[in-house]
Amino acid sequence: MTTAFSSWGMEWRIAAIRNGIKETMAYRGDFLLDLIGSSIVPVGIQLMLWHSIFSSQEGGTFAGMTHAELLAYTWTSMLFSQIRGGNHDFTLIELIRTGGLNNYLLRPVGVVEFTYFKGIGEKLITAGMCLTLGAIATAFTSMNLSNLLMGLTLALMGNIIAYLFGAILAGAAFYWENAFAVLMVKNMAVSLLSGELIPLSVVPEQYALIWKALPFYLFVFGPTQVATGKWDAAMWGTQMGIAFFWILLLWGVLHASWRFAIHRYQGIGG
Amino acid sequence: MRSNEPALFVRDVRRTFKSVKKQEGLQGVLKLLFRPEYQVHEALKGVSFEVQQGEFTGLIGANGAGKTTLLKILSGLIPPTSGDARVLGFTPFERSIEFRRQISIVMGQKAQLWWDLPALEAFDLLRALYQIPREVYRTRVDELTALLGVEKLLNTQIRRLSLGERMKMEVIGAILHLPKVIFLDEPTIGLDVLASKRLREFLRTHNQKEGATIILTSHNMDDISELCKRILLIKEGSLIFDGNPKTLIERDECTLKVKLLSSPEAAQVSTTLGLDASAVTMDEEDPTTYLIPIARSRITEYFQKLLANFEVADIGIQESSLERVIQRIYQS
Numbered sequence: 001m002t003t004a005f006s007s008w009g010m011e012w013r014i015a016a017i018r019n020g021i022k023e024t025m026a027y028r029g030d031f032l033l034d035l036i037g038s039s040i041v042p043v044g045i046q047l048m049l050w051h052s053i054f055s056s057q058e059g060g061t062f063a064g065m066t067h068a069e070l071l072a073y074t075w076t077s078m079l080f081s082q083i084r085g086g087n088h089d090f091t092l093i094e095l096i097r098t099g100g101l102n103n104y105l106l107r108p109v110g111v112v113e114f115t116y117f118k119g120i121g122e123k124l125i126t127a128g129m130c131l132t133l134g135a136i137a138t139a140f141t142s143m144n145l146s147n148l149l150m151g152l153t154l155a156l157m158g159n160i161i162a163y164l165f166g167a168i169l170a171g172a173a174f175y176w177e178n179a180f181a182v183l184m185v186k187n188m189a190v191s192l193l194s195g196e197l198i199p200l201s202v203v204p205e206q207y208a209l210i211w212k213a214l215p216f217y218l219f220v221f222g223p224t225q226v227a228t229g230k231w232d233a234a235m236w237g238t239q240m241g242i243a244f245f246w247i248l249l250l251w252g253v254l255h256a257s258w259r260f261a262i263h264r265y266q267g268i269g270g
Numbered sequence: 271m272r273s274n275e276p277a278l279f280v281r282d283v284r285r286t287f288k289s290v291k292k293q294e295g296l297q298g299v300l301k302l303l304f305r306p307e308y309q310v311h312e313a314l315k316g317v318s319f320e321v322q323q324g325e326f327t328g329l330i331g332a333n334g335a336g337k338t339t340l341l342k343i344l345s346g347l348i349p350p351t352s353g354d355a356r357v358l359g360f361t362p363f364e365r366s367i368e369f370r371r372q373i374s375i376v377m378g379q380k381a382q383l384w385w386d387l388p389a390l391e392a393f394d395l396l397r398a399l400y401q402i403p404r405e406v407y408r409t410r411v412d413e414l415t416a417l418l419g420v421e422k423l424l425n426t427q428i429r430r431l432s433l434g435e436r437m438k439m440e441v442i443g444a445i446l447h448l449p450k451v452i453f454l455d456e457p458t459i460g461l462d463v464l465a466s467k468r469l470r471e472f473l474r475t476h477n478q479k480e481g482a483t484i485i486l487t488s489h490n491m492d493d494i495s496e497l498c499k500r501i502l503l504i505k506e507g508s509l510i511f512d513g514n515p516k517t518l519i520e521r522d523e524c525t526l527k528v529k530l531l532s533s534p535e536a537a538q539v540s541t542t543l544g545l546d547a548s549a550v551t552m553d554e555e556d557p558t559t560y561l562i563p564i565a566r567s568r569i570t571e572y573f574q575k576l577l578a579n580f581e582v583a584d585i586g587i588q589e590s591s592l593e594r595v596i597q598r599i600y601q602s
Contacts, residue, residue: 011398011401012395012398012399012401014398015394015395015397015398015399016395016398019384019387019391019392019395022387022391023384023386023387026386026387026427027386099380100380102342102347102375102377102380103380103382105346105347105365106345106346106347106365106370106373106374106375107370107399108367108370108371108399108400109367109399263349265347265348266287266348267342267347267348
């Protein structure tokens with residue numbers, strides 16, 4: 001069992017995830033504060049926005065959505081916005097910039113994959129918490145558990161896409177050393193294009209092509225649509241296929257770009 | 271890899287670094303933004319050597335000489351600009367999984383174990399990465415921690431350990447998978463005398479027991495003289511000495527320690543021997559003893575001159591230390 005497990009390379013991946021979780025839990029206060037803070041701020045903005053819009057008009061809808069639907073979207077999207085991304089792409093830049101990558105390059109595993117598995121531990125805890133919260137919410141709302149689980153699966157695929165995309169951009173640090181701005185800009189764009197700040201269904205048709213052509217909607221908007229029952233199981237299947245396509249494409253781009261860029265690495269310090 | 275093949279093969283390895291030339295002041299910063307100027311630094315200038323399997327070799331040189339660059343090339347972190355480097359028959363920069371399983375590097379100034387985890391957790395992650403069977407792993411951790419006296423610290427977060435304790439854990443982490451080649455970059459930096467000694471004994475034992483090839487970089491000449499039968503001395507990117515440290519000492523000048531019955535000025539002794547006036551000095555520990563630095567090949571000549579010109583009460587030869595020899599080479 002152990003041998004088969006090791007030969008598939010699962011053992012080190014699980015060990016990396018376990019260590020990532022332990023590292024996160026070493027600073028429980030910071031973890032919880034970050035989790036709560038980063039959930040409440042975007043939700044607060046959305047609630048305030050929808051309240052302002054609907055208080056200025058009697059009833060009605062906004063871009064085809066009622067106040068209740070927008071509130072349901074806001075609360076549900078909070079569950080998934082915490083699963084998307086993570087800071088491990090920032091970790092990669094820091095490793096390249098400071099020469100910390102040395103330690104990872106010499107281990108007998110892929111550096112990008114190792115960093116992902118170490119970083120995903122935190123997000124898996126968050127996903128577990130979201131699932132628990134969501135399961136409780138099913139008792140009081142129209143959301144059902146199977147939809148929630150499908151949404152969560154899509155969000156985890158989104159997490160992989162977010163990391164791959166971030167890791168490709170982090171490769172800029174091989175050229176510029178300090179490339180945090182690239183990820184900051186990416187994160188700002190992702191906040192909007194993932195559906196974290198507003199539901200993408202309210203975006204006018206002429207701009208909709210932008211978010212549809214990019215994978216970011218798979219992070220928050222897609223999972224929320226599935227969890228709230230706006231997208232059915234067939235649509236979920238299609239979106240999983242699209243997510244899989246993006247993962248393959250980005251994996252290829254990541255490998256090619258890092259293979260080339262690593263020649264510029266200087267392993268500073270020592 | 272064949273048994274008679276060298277563990278390390280380095281032929282005419284060169285490495286240059288290109289970097290942006292930083293300029294002073296606001297004008298310099300603005301110029302840098304639009305028209306950056308580059309500078310090229312040649313860190314290694316055609317280094318060649320071979321190291322046999324199981325050798326414990328010292329790699330020494332002043333700061334910026336190129337030692338760490340060479341270690342980075344040999345461990346596969348960076349490629350050479352030109353030349354051929356092979357470790358255990360592998361081209362390091364290709365970084366094949368098989369190559370990475372057989373080497374290890376410890377950089378004294380960089381933590382390689384995970385800062386926020388206890389050492390035991392970090393070791394367990396290494397066990398999984400290197401696929402060490404659990405039973406073997408447990409025995410090895412017990413043995414290694416006992417040898418270095420850190421068994422009680424296994425559950426302490428790495429960042430909470432003292433520098434010496436952390437370094438010992440780093441070394442254990444580096445050899446847990448029994449690598450065939452170990453690169454140690456200043457492993458005793460910042461350690462007290464006792465901790466350094468214990469680490470040296472540990473490394474010597476490991477080298478003898480496991481037959482690992484070890485390349486040690488250190489500014490502490492006690493490390494080098496106690497552990498290495500061979501040193502590679504690098505100066506400004508070039509290999510200027512490759513051999514036994516004793517040869518280097520014997521090649522260097524030595525000091526004649528002379529007691530005279532009369533008490534002439536040191537300058538007078540210098541002049542009589544045909545040396546610069548300031549060459550001969552008085553021993554600080556014994557003010558009646560003259561210290562005369564001379565080339566080993568001219569000992570007889572100076573003996574004769576001294577006996578011909580002064581009444582000699584006692585005469586002896588003081589060997590140079592490795593530290594002094596190296597210091598003189600750095601300064602030259």
